[in-house]
Amino acid sequence: MGSIKRISKELAELIETPPTGISVQLVDESDVYKWKVTMKGPEDTPYEGGTFIVNLTLPNEYPFKPPTVSFATKIYHPNVSNDDKGSMCLGMLKSDEWKPSSRIAAVLEFARQLLVEPMPDDAVEGRIAEQYQNDRKRFEEVARDWTRRYAREAN
Amino acid sequence: MDSDDEFMTDVSSREEDFLDTQDSEDESLGEDFGDDFDAGFSYDKDLVQKTKKPYEVDFKVLSPGDIDREQNSQIAEVSSILGLPPESAGILLRFARWNREKLIESYMDRSEEILEEAGLGHSFEANPRTEVVPGFMCSICCEDGDDLETYAMRCGHRFCVDCFRHYLSQKIKEEGEAARIQCPQDNCHRIVDSKSLNLLVTDELKDRYKTLLTRTYVDDKDNLKWCPAPNCEFAVECGVKARDLNKIVPTVHCACKHSFCFGCGLNDHQPPPCSLVKMWLKKCEDDSETANWISANTKECPKCLSTIEKNGGCNHMTCRKCKHEFCWMCMGLWSEHGTSWYNCNRYTEKSGSDARDAQARSRASLERYLHYYNRYANHEQSAKLDKDLYLKTEKKMTSLQSQSGMSWIEVQFLDTASQALQQCRQTLKWTYAFAYYLARNNLTEIFEDNQKDLEMAVESLSEMFEKPIAELAELKVDILDKTAYCNKRRVILLSDTAENLKQNEWKFNVEL
Numbered sequence: 001m002g003s004i005k006r007i008s009k010e011l012a013e014l015i016e017t018p019p020t021g022i023s024v025q026l027v028d029e030s031d032v033y034k035w036k037v038t039m040k041g042p043e044d045t046p047y048e049g050g051t052f053i054v055n056l057t058l059p060n061e062y063p064f065k066p067p068t069v070s071f072a073t074k075i076y077h078p079n080v081s082n083d084d085k086g087s088m089c090l091g092m093l094k095s096d097e098w099k100p101s102s103r104i105a106a107v108l109e110f111a112r113q114l115l116v117e118p119m120p121d122d123a124v125e126g127r128i129a130e131q132y133q134n135d136r137k138r139f140e141e142v143a144r145d146w147t148r149r150y151a152r153e154a155n
Numbered sequence: 156m157d158s159d160d161e162f163m164t165d166v167s168s169r170e171e172d173f174l175d176t177q178d179s180e181d182e183s184l185g186e187d188f189g190d191d192f193d194a195g196f197s198y199d200k201d202l203v204q205k206t207k208k209p210y211e212v213d214f215k216v217l218s219p220g221d222i223d224r225e226q227n228s229q230i231a232e233v234s235s236i237l238g239l240p241p242e243s244a245g246i247l248l249r250f251a252r253w254n255r256e257k258l259i260e261s262y263m264d265r266s267e268e269i270l271e272e273a274g275l276g277h278s279f280e281a282n283p284r285t286e287v288v289p290g291f292m293c294s295i296c297c298e299d300g301d302d303l304e305t306y307a308m309r310c311g312h313r314f315c316v317d318c319f320r321h322y323l324s325q326k327i328k329e330e331g332e333a334a335r336i337q338c339p340q341d342n343c344h345r346i347v348d349s350k351s352l353n354l355l356v357t358d359e360l361k362d363r364y365k366t367l368l369t370r371t372y373v374d375d376k377d378n379l380k381w382c383p384a385p386n387c388e389f390a391v392e393c394g395v396k397a398r399d400l401n402k403i404v405p406t407v408h409c410a411c412k413h414s415f416c417f418g419c420g421l422n423d424h425q426p427p428p429c430s431l432v433k434m435w436l437k438k439c440e441d442d443s444e445t446a447n448w449i450s451a452n453t454k455e456c457p458k459c460l461s462t463i464e465k466n467g468g469c470n471h472m473t474c475r476k477c478k479h480e481f482c483w484m485c486m487g488l489w490s491e492h493g494t495s496w497y498n499c500n501r502y503t504e505k506s507g508s509d510a511r512d513a514q515a516r517s518r519a520s521l522e523r524y525l526h527y528y529n530r531y532a533n534h535e536q537s538a539k540l541d542k543d544l545y546l547k548t549e550k551k552m553t554s555l556q557s558q559s560g561m562s563w564i565e566v567q568f569l570d571t572a573s574q575a576l577q578q579c580r581q582t583l584k585w586t587y588a589f590a591y592y593l594a595r596n597n598l599t600e601i602f603e604d605n606q607k608d609l610e611m612a613v614e615s616l617s618e619m620f621e622k623p624i625a626e627l628a629e630l631k632v633d634i635l636d637k638t639a640y641c642n643k644r645r646v647i648l649l650s651d652t653a654e655n656l657k658q659n660e661w662k663f664n665v666e667l
Contacts, residue, residue: 006297063295064325096330100295100322101314102341 003062007032010104019109024056033058037108041151042116046143047075050151054088054111056104066098069111074150076143078118078129089124090114208646210425210653214393214407214417217379219369222390226372229255237262242348247273249334249368252375274337274346276310283308283351285316293318295339308351312340320355323347327360333367383420384413393417400429401667402657423581426652427589430667435588439528457486527591534584538577548573561628568631572620572638579613579641582649589652594662598655605648612641 011032014024021040026032037054041047053072059065071086081087090110091097123129131139207213217225226245234244236259250273251258262269270276285306292299293315307313314322322339326332336352338345352364373379373390377397382389387409395405395417404425405417414423416432424432453462456472458479463472470483480489548569556566586606593599616637619630655661 003296006295009297061325064321096332099337099341099343100318100339101312106341 003058003060004032006063007058011035014105014108019105019112021112022108024108027055033060033062035104039108039112039115041147042112045116046140047115047147047151050075050147052151054108056108058104063100063102066093066095066102067104067107069093069107074146076128076139076146077115078120078123078125078132079114081124082128087124088114089122091122208650208653209657210404210406210649212393212395212403212405212407212417214391214405216408216410217390217392218410219388222369222372226369229253233258240350242350243275245368246275246334246346246348249371249375250274253372274335274344276345283354285354288313295322306351306355308338308345308347310338310340310343310345312338312343312345314339316355323352323356324360327356327364327367331367333364334371380417380420382409382411382413383415384409384411387411387413391417402428402659403653404428404656424585424588425582425649426656427585427592428656428667431589431592431663431665432585434665435591438524439531454483454486457481524591527587531584531587534580534587538580538584565631568635568638569620572616572634575638575641576613576616576620579609579616579645582645583610583613586648592663592665594664596662598660598662602648602652605644605651609641609644609648612637612644616641 011024011026014022018024021042023038025036025038027034027036035056035058037056039052039054041050041052051073052075055070055072056067057070058067069088069090071080071088073086075086076082079089088111090107092102092107092110118129118132120129120132128139131142230241230245230248233239233248233255234241237244237247239247247258247262247269248255250269251261258269283306285304287302288305289301290299291303291305291313293303293305293313295314295318298315304316305313306316306319319339323336326336336347337343338347349364349368353361356364370381373381378394379390379392381387382391389409389411391407391409393405393407395403397418400418404427406414406423406425407417408414415421416424416429419429419432421429421432427435453464455461456463456474456477456479458481459474459477461474461476463474471480471489472483473480481487482489556562583606586602586609590599590603590606593602616634619634619637622630652661
């Protein structure tokens, strides 16, 4: 299939007109399937001032199969796994919800929107989701602290 | 041995099998011929007009062809009533989980909303076709050749045929989706209809698609279930509702000879209802492996009732959980022991006797469970051994034929006996699970008598069946007789249990 053509086109568009707070580049120029995404923490959120590195991997069957998104930078968030994988659970990235006409730009915008408004009902980390719902103040303190600790030195 | 009369009045299982295949028209022959039809031969009339036993339910076995026909006739009916193309009617019916009445009613009230919710929209183009659109670029693969063949569904989202085909292939082959394949466009919920699909995919995929649609038809209907036997492609239709499963055990018999419960899908488990079976299987899973060991090697702490294993020679026990100190021998308080610490021969103190009573109750409960479990497990084990019984039986029949000069028809009594044995063992196995949950009363006594009669009959038949081939020819009448008796005892036990279940007569020691 013409996945290389599609990927190259999307990459060019994202480099030329990147969405707010997001920039992309290839991890290795010879491999268009692995992207390094730099995401700025949105304003008025506990992640403000942080710079988060996100790994985006495209499967060989892209765009018929969805990409996978994982945070390389540690982040305190209900929808990101609290381990060395940093897996992110996005509804639109589940294979039964993904459509081949969906765009990577939309995926990245959705991921950044999750930093503004987490989805506790679709959480990967149940404990953090519970805290987000029942003790927002404490959640924001910890998230801010983690942003200071882990998302400052990223370039 | 039982009397000849008794044998003669019982319909053998072979005849029962034959009767099960009769259509309802045949069953009502008696009425057609008026009252004189039986002419004094009541046995013949019984053969023609078979009455349903209390533990039997009405059901119908459907082949893949039957399912297709049923599906298509419903689609055609809805299509003509609503004036929609058949493929659209199919999408609507799947959306409504094949509830025609509800669908038609809703459609008449709010057709536009229903079409939208079902993923249909309003335009119904008669014949879908692919076309080459100059200057078109496919938004999936970004190809834009001048001769690029494209296809758009009624929603107007156009893609190249290769991408559309690849998308459909992935949905059908890898994801096993058929009834709810949506347009490949982001945020478009229009369902791909069968006409579009037939235009785009290979014959192999069309077959797979059809199979998946048939599967969803059965899965969506509450009164249809697939036969759980391996490699069986029949479905069974049965009208028993989930709310009635405490009053009836809906055993159905597939054309592949597999009998299963329509309620829970497990192998035939008459007489206990599904909820008891579920409880029993869970209990066996949790308890039986360790129950014997626990019974022999442990005691409960007199205070918190935690199970304790003695791990040293000393009788001075301290419960790890509640720190209660007691004597392993008499279960009494350790503080009451004075100086006779390591040689307890006391039996009278109240603390000790109370603890022993609690211990005894706990042990009695375990003993009771083991009583039923051991008998259940014994029949289960015998049933497993019976699995290769048929092959052995066939060998026996061949040997008997050659040794005694009997014809193949004449040695069929062994096959009949083998089937009766397996069926009765299956029933007996589950009677012990049923009995475990029964509260004691007069009905329970009757049930246990019936159980005992069947148990004895089965053991007796089993014994005859294991005799050397040389003796089997002389035992033919006895074996036939005992087979009929076993079948009869089974029918009596199941009928009695089913009647009382229907009328809520049984009292259980658990909540159903």
